[in-house]
Amino acid sequence: MKVLIFDGDCSFCNFFVRFTVRINKNPELRITDFNTDWTKENHKPDDDIDSVIYIAEDKTYIYSDAVLHMLADANRLFKPVVLLKLIPKFIRDTIYKVIAKYRKKIPVKNVCERPSKKFIDMYLS
Template sequence: MNNINYIILFDGECNFCSFWVKYVIRRDKKDVFRFTSLQSEKGKVLLNKYEVDSALDSVVLIENDKVYIKSTAAFRILRLLGGFRSIFYGLIIIPAFIRNFFYDVMAKYRYKIFGKSDCEFVPTQNRKNKFL
């Protein structure tokens, strides 16, 4: 487990967020990402440790003890996955307030568009090692 450098905190009740987690897991060829939901005890501990507001409506990336949120987190995750997805990291040059405006709109309507799960995301047996 020494190669774990990246922790992704996500909304475990959000269907879109769960899809995103599955997408990252399938493409994490170097096995460097670990996951926990924002609602979980471990998620709450990490939010507290890194002084992230627990009311934050965002994906959170912890990369070598540095915290990234919203669009910056999403673009960094894509860059870290490598391959053609890395080109999207170039959008980081767009000012954060513009990127995050679109991120926030998506976050606001994600339940309405993609639905909300009645229970927290539960990983399959063969993916349990990816979760804290």
């Protein structure tokens, strides 16, 4: 099982997760947020890390690596995004951290849309 853990209180994060659900073709990929029982029982996040977390094949990815690996695993059309790992990690993670710092201020449309059946099926509570 592959799991993307996200900040359920963040509208930008929810927008990203809805995008992930739409593109996902991987039946192993699941999503959950930091406040679910699944997360509390299966993962102890580091309070100093302000990042989505992606767990795949016993590896835990954070920051830009989490996004790149999750997208590549979600849909084979996104496999080329892994080539972005050619960019030094400190540059990728700096960009990620700037976005993460201001993510709650980024206006996103359709924040309160009803979850799709696919979203519900992928969600670990």
